[in-house]
Amino acid sequence: AQTVTQSQPEMSVQEAETVTLSCTYDTSENNYYLFWYKQPPSRQMILVIRQEAYKQQNATENRFSVNFQKAAKSFSLKISDSQLGDTAMYFCAFADYQGGSEKLVFGKGTKLTVNP
Amino acid sequence: GAGVSQTPSNKVTEKGKYVELRCDPISGHTALYWYRQSLGQGPEFLIYFQGTGAADDSGLPNDRFFAVRPEGSVSTLKIQRTERGDSAVYLCASSATSTSGQYNEQFFGPGTRLTVL
Numbered sequence: 001a002q003t004v005t006q007s008q009p010e011m012s013v014q015e016a017e018t019v020t021l022s023c024t025y026d027t028s029e030n031n032y033y034l035f036w037y038k039q040p041p042s043r044q045m046i047l048v049i050r051q052e053a054y055k056q057q058n059a060t061e062n063r064f065s066v067n068f069q070k071a072a073k074s075f076s077l078k079i080s081d082s083q084l085g086d087t088a089m090y091f092c093a094f095a096d097y098q099g100g101s102e103k104l105v106f107g108k109g110t111k112l113t114v115n116p
Numbered sequence: 117g118a119g120v121s122q123t124p125s126n127k128v129t130e131k132g133k134y135v136e137l138r139c140d141p142i143s144g145h146t147a148l149y150w151y152r153q154s155l156g157q158g159p160e161f162l163i164y165f166q167g168t169g170a171a172d173d174s175g176l177p178n179d180r181f182f183a184v185r186p187e188g189s190v191s192t193l194k195i196q197r198t199e200r201g202d203s204a205v206y207l208c209a210s211s212a213t214s215t216s217g218q219y220n221e222q223f224f225g226p227g228t229r230l231t232v233l
Binding site for chain 1: 147149151156157158159160161164172175205207209211219220221222224225226227229
């Protein structure tokens with residue numbers, strides 16, 4: 001079974017600075033997707049960024065980028081120029097590539113606080 | 117357009133009671149997922165529908181939990197004989213038709229917070 005581990009329960013960063021959230025995962029699959037989701041206090045899960053495992057190039061979305069190390073099964077999220085609105089829970093998630101049930105497997109999350 | 121909606125937003129019930137939680141997916145989305153998020157944890161998969169049928173119910177914890185999607189749109193998660201351990205946020209997500217080799221983004225609703233006293 002796939003597992004996702006987030007070893008940082010809480011992180012904090014000053015506004016405008018850069019922060020990196022860590023994630024490792026375990027799978028025997030070769031083709032899969034990895035995601036970072038943001039969950040503010042409103043509870044709504046919002047997709048931040050996704051990475052296809054077959055792509056070697058790291059995904060970027062504006063201030064958000066990932067460092068995907070397939071051999072190490074590591075998938076970290078870097079947030080640049082942190083903003084107060086980035087304060088939220090961040091979840092790393094995995095989905096395999098098989099089609100059919102593309103259920104997501106989530107880590108326990110990292111609570112990020114951006115301080116003014 | 118309208119996103120995924122879930123009702124009620126909050127539900128408080130007593131141990132042993134029956135509850136129903138409703139999910140309205142994005143119009144046209146054939147795939148629908150239910151997840152359960154306990155306090156301090158990430159969401160855990162419960163069940164997946166493709167159209168009207170439950171294609172994967174491997175995450176349902178026991179036979180007290182059941183879900184339906186009779187017309188391939190709205191889904192209801194039903195919990196019988198609720199226990200205090202069922203207290204959690206229940207999240208619903210929908211996505212476009214699942215095609216092998218292509219990922220379709222799951223769009224989440226705001227969840228229903230269930231509290232069992």
